[in-house]
Amino acid sequence: MVDTTTSIDSREQELAACERLIGRLRSHQMDLLRSLDADRVTALDGSRSLSDWASARLDVSHETARSLVAGARRLVEFPAVENRLSEGDITFDRALATADLARSGASDEVVEHSFGFDMAGVRRLAGRHRRLTRTSETAAFRDRHFSIQPSLDESVWKLWGTLPGFEGTIVEKALAERADSFPEPGGPRAPRSAARADALVSLAQDALTGDSNAGGGDPMVSVFVDAELAASSAGEVGAEIATGPRVGPNTLERILCEGRVQVIVTDGDWIPATSPATRTIPPATRRHVLFRDGGCVIDGCSSRYRLQPHHIRPRSEGGAHDAENLATLCWYHHHVAIHGEGYRLDTESPPHRRRLIHPRVHGTDPP
Numbered sequence: 001m002v003d004t005t006t007s008i009d010s011r012e013q014e015l016a017a018c019e020r021l022i023g024r025l026r027s028h029q030m031d032l033l034r035s036l037d038a039d040r041v042t043a044l045d046g047s048r049s050l051s052d053w054a055s056a057r058l059d060v061s062h063e064t065a066r067s068l069v070a071g072a073r074r075l076v077e078f079p080a081v082e083n084r085l086s087e088g089d090i091t092f093d094r095a096l097a098t099a100d101l102a103r104s105g106a107s108d109e110v111v112e113h114s115f116g117f118d119m120a121g122v123r124r125l126a127g128r129h130r131r132l133t134r135t136s137e138t139a140a141f142r143d144r145h146f147s148i149q150p151s152l153d154e155s156v157w158k159l160w161g162t163l164p165g166f167e168g169t170i171v172e173k174a175l176a177e178r179a180d181s182f183p184e185p186g187g188p189r190a191p192r193s194a195a196r197a198d199a200l201v202s203l204a205q206d207a208l209t210g211d212s213n214a215g216g217g218d219p220m221v222s223v224f225v226d227a228e229l230a231a232s233s234a235g236e237v238g239a240e241i242a243t244g245p246r247v248g249p250n251t252l253e254r255i256l257c258e259g260r261v262q263v264i265v266t267d268g269d270w271i272p273a274t275s276p277a278t279r280t281i282p283p284a285t286r287r288h289v290l291f292r293d294g295g296c297v298i299d300g301c302s303s304r305y306r307l308q309p310h311h312i313r314p315r316s317e318g319g320a321h322d323a324e325n326l327a328t329l330c331w332y333h334h335h336v337a338i339h340g341e342g343y344r345l346d347t348e349s350p351p352h353r354r355r356l357i358h359p360r361v362h363g364t365d366p367p
Helices: 008-038 041-045 050-058 062-077 079-086 092-103 108-116 119-128 134-142 165-179 193-209 227-233 249-258 283-293 331-338
Strands: 145-150 157-162 221-226 239-241 260-267 270-274 308-311 326-329
Touching: 008 041, 008 050, 008 062, 008 079, 008 092, 041 050, 050 062, 062 079, 062 092, 079 092, 092 108, 092 119, 108 119, 165 193, 193 331, 283 308, 283 326, 308 331, 326 331
Parallel strands: 221 260
Antiparallel strands: 145 157, 221 239, 260 270, 308 326
């Protein structure tokens, strides 16, 4: 309990000392987060991101977790700033603002001078030190381009291009906001690249379907399955989307689970079987499951983007459309973690705090 008989000044000093102590502890937490990120801790239990993992494990808000993760990644570039934080000379928020100023290209003298400014002043300083000329702006605009090229069998697409600063910022912000709750796979080359790729796909999906909220599914597709080839290869050969690429068992299972699909089985020129062109989950059942779960059921997940029912027992293994075999997942956990990365839901975990089982554990990890 606070001793209210002490002077206001002494309590103010004690309050500031507490904040510096918090900064020192935050510095240690960031060290630990960096080491865990390097070990790809998110991949071990299927967390969408290091921020989500930290939120669940530390029992803190997503805002606090995101600040910690951002600090761990920014301050590693500026050891002098982080050292001042670890010594208790500056606060956590001041360290982040100072790192942003240093990244803008400000001199060491300006960075040191910024300690006399409030947080808003530090941000204004960072903006003032970014130099642009008319020539450089015009050249950047003229050099803008975007290219997309498929491989020979359209199983992989390569994208590349260049945008001027303002337009690039628009695209980056859109991808960052969409990827905010998506995975951060880690790795030495591009730790955020997979999240941005997922964000780009989801934004394009929204443009095609006009639906970014609950219950959104893929556009209706027709999948042709060569009966002989598919049967002899466990679905690894013989399935392809009409006027589109070949697909493997993971993609086919995802389409069957979440999209509107018509499966056409062929045997040479003969068509022995055709499924109805409809959603695989009846609309009433879909709405009931979404209402029952109230959001993504994965432990620690707060995303409400494209909430979709998922078959706990896959359709390929005989799973039915019954509500008890369905669980609500966000787009990332459904599209990326389960159907992309191969995780499975842990049926022993609580219905509203589901854990994910790594592919190595349930035996589907490729050799």
